[in-house]
Amino acid sequence: MKQILYICFGVLISFAACEEVLIEKNPSNDPVTNFDILWRIMNERYSFFEYKNIDWDSVYDEYRPLVSQSTNDVELFDIMKDMLRILEDGHVNLRSDFDIVRFPDLYLDYPQNFDRDMLERVYWEKDYRITGFLVNREIQGVGYIYYGSFVASVTDDDLDFVLSRFEDLPALIIDIRNNEGGDPQYAFRMIERLISRRTHVYNHQFKSGPGPDEFSELEEIYANTKNNVVKWNKPVYLLTNRNVYSAANLFTAMMKAVPQVTQIGDFTGGGGGVPAGAELPNGWAFNYSSTILSLPDGFIVENGLAPDIFVEQTPQDVANGVDPILDRAIELAKAN
Amino acid sequence: MSLSGPWFIKIVIVTKKISPCNLIVTWSYFDLEQSKNQMKRTILIFAFTLVSFMIKANGDSLSMKYGRHWVTGLGLSLQTVWDEAMSPVRYGGTSLRVNPSLQKYTAKHWRTIDVSLGLGGLRSSYFEQSKRGKAMNFGFNFDYRYLRHLTGFGTGNEVFLGGGIRTLNNARLHSQLDNSILPFDSFTSLTVEGGLQRSFRWKQRDFLLRYSLGLPIMSLAMRPNYVSVYNFVNPEAKFFGERIEEHGLSSFGSYFRMVSKVELLYKLRTGNLMGLAYQWDYYSYNRVHQLNVATHTITFSRYFNY
Incomplete structure (x- = not known):
């Protein structure tokens, strides 16, 4: 029995010790290693270096000397933040316990072209329905929907209700200004009401390996039409501004493939890469764009989509209680 | 040396x-x-x-003869994971495992069907410095093994050799990783199986000591894609269909696994058995993202005759 116990004990300690040999060693958790790992993962997985013409090696040469073993967490975070901001990508962020990197220049450097408070007081006039998360009302004989976030779910019942409500009206305005994105499935749920057949809406490629040219095959993405629901085949006016980002930008890209849709307002903010996540040894998490999304004609949507009709709203317009973007849409809608 | x-x-x-x-x-x-x-x-x-x-194992004592057993096992695992798709650092933690199985033992062969379900938590190696590195892990294994007696049936020292099919499925839910939230691995393997069995008496009681080993020789492997993101921007993409499309055939060069188990069984008066087992399960995979996982499991089990 004693011998058997020896065997069991020997096997136990031998396998326990094996792990130290067989499993990959931990990188050290110091500022230099954390910086290097962040740079390396971005270098291997970020999808827009070529499109944005960024020399990531030279970025390393510029920022790496700023980090040493004595760099504290806040200093390290700020160095990483400055490095990541070079990418000008709203899908790139870094999250620690004390701060989050974001890229507000996407919209702060441009006119806002949206004032919800004024819109609500002057155009919605306290007399609107909120169906699910869709604000909707008839404005001057035109159907109007405001959808503020793709994080908020849109159901088939919501869409059936709203589109039925407007079925006698000549056109529909979908206002997605300041919609920063969320779940693309709601974009598909909306567009399937507007198309009469399976439609090629965009192209998509994943980063598929660490090399700069390693991408998956170009995949054509289609939206399908839906039967037995309320459909809309009359004109649609889509209102956008620079704060339309990510899934909302994707929705705008998809709407470009629908013939009866006209985009009015400002450029969208962009965000044409699906964000993927990773983490550093110190526990900080970060996101990066991992795909390239393009229109059927090959145009990459990362930096935003131009409107068919460019209209701006000035601070004076807001002060005067005027929304020229919405006004232009109403004007065109009434002409149908 | x-x-x-x-x-x-x-x-x-x-x-x-x-x-x-x-x-x-x-x-x-x-x-x-x-x-x-x-x-x-x-x-x-x-x-x-x-x-x-x-x-x-060279003693002499009673050997186990014929038997069919329904086995219920409850185990505790210690796991170390290094998954490049999840983190550059190792994660470790414990999980609870439930192991039902069926075993048939005759003069010719030893056949087993084993299921293992595990649920537990993982923490980063640097969790003490930063509390952010936490994940949940889920495991599901299904194994079928068929081993023939090579030598020694009825002598107390028995040797088995055979083959099997082993499936291994692990997933780690790491909410920090946003759309890459679910690194996973799935392997279905044809294996070579070996076993040794030694029966003995100690203090007027009958015991069995078993050692078994499984080594995959050919496997179907599934892992997340390079950026660990499910293709949710394509409504026509199917989660399982995508995974199956991404599977690869792997052998020793890219996938290696070793399941080594020592089990001590105590024969009850009813003919049922009580078991205490220690299993070491190690596997590594080096395509797309490297992966090393080692799991130590202690299992208490009860064998019921049927």
């Missing part, structure tokens, strides 16, 4: 003597530390385990 290394000293302290087994232990560890070849290291560990068992 030095026989004065720290492992040798430790094992001699435990066993208080120099034996062939101890020499193998020492040699294995010495060579493990020298070798960078993972395959070689693993084979050495296996060789040590196998030889040490055969050296020690």
Whole structure:
């Protein structure tokens, strides 16, 4: 029995010790290693270096000397933040316990072209329905929907209700200004009401390996039409501004493939890469764009989509209680 | 090769003597530390385990005869994971495992159907410095093994050899990773299986000591894509369909697994058995994202005749 116990004990300690040999060693958790790992993962997985013409090696040469073993967490975070901001990508962020990197220049450097408070007081006039998360009302004989976030779910019942409500009206305005994105499935749920057949809406490629040219095959993405629901085949006016980002930008890209849709307002903010996540040894998490999304004609949507009709709203317009973007849409809608 | 290394000293302290087994232990560890070849290291560990068992298991006593058993097992696992798709650092943690199985043992063969379900938590190696590195892990394994008696049926020292099908499915839910939230691995393998069984009496009671080993020779492997993101921007993409499309055929070059189990069974008066098992399950995969996982599991089980 004693011998058997020896065997069991020997096997136990031998396998326990094996792990130290067989499993990959931990990188050290110091500022230099954390910086290097962040740079390396971005270098291997970020999808827009070529499109944005960024020399990531030279970025390393510029920022790496700023980090040493004595760099504290806040200093390290700020160095990483400055490095990541070079990418000008709203899908790139870094999250620690004390701060989050974001890229507000996407919209702060441009006119806002949206004032919800004024819109609500002057155009919605306290007399609107909120169906699910869709604000909707008839404005001057035109159907109007405001959808503020793709994080908020849109159901088939919501869409059936709203589109039925407007079925006698000549056109529909979908206002997605300041919609920063969320779940693309709601974009598909909306567009399937507007198309009469399976439609090629965009192209998509994943980063598929660490090399700069390693991408998956170009995949054509289609939206399908839906039967037995309320459909809309009359004109649609889509209102956008620079704060339309990510899934909302994707929705705008998809709407470009629908013939009866006209985009009015400002450029969208962009965000044409699906964000993927990773983490550093110190526990900080970060996101990066991992795909390239393009229109059927090959145009990459990362930096935003131009409107068919460019209209701006000035601070004076807001002060005067005027929304020229919405006004232009109403004007065109009434002409149908 | 030095026989004065720290492992040798430790094992001699435990066993208080120099034996062939101890020499193998020492040699294995010495060579493990020298070798960078993972395959070689693993084979050495296996060789040590196998030889040490055969050296020690040479007594005589009652052997197990025929039997069919329904086995219920409850185990606790300690897992170490290094998954490049999840983190650059190791994660470790414990999980609870439930192991129902069916076993049939005759003069010709030993057949088993094993299921293992696990649920637990993982923490980053640097969790003490940053509390953000936390994940949940889920596991589901299904194994079928068929082993033939090679020698020794009824003698108390029995050797088995055969094959099997082993599936291994692990997923880690790491909410920090946003759309890459679910790194996973799934392998379905054809395996070579070996087993040794030694029965003995101790203090008027019957015991069985079993050692078994499984090594995959050909496997279907599934892992997340390079950026670990499910293709949710394509409404026509199907989660499982995508995974199946991404599967790859793997052999020793890219996927290596070793399941080594020692089990001590105590025969009850009813003919049922009580078991205490220790299993070491190690696997590595080096396509797309590297992966090393080692799991130690202690299982208490009850074998019911049926």
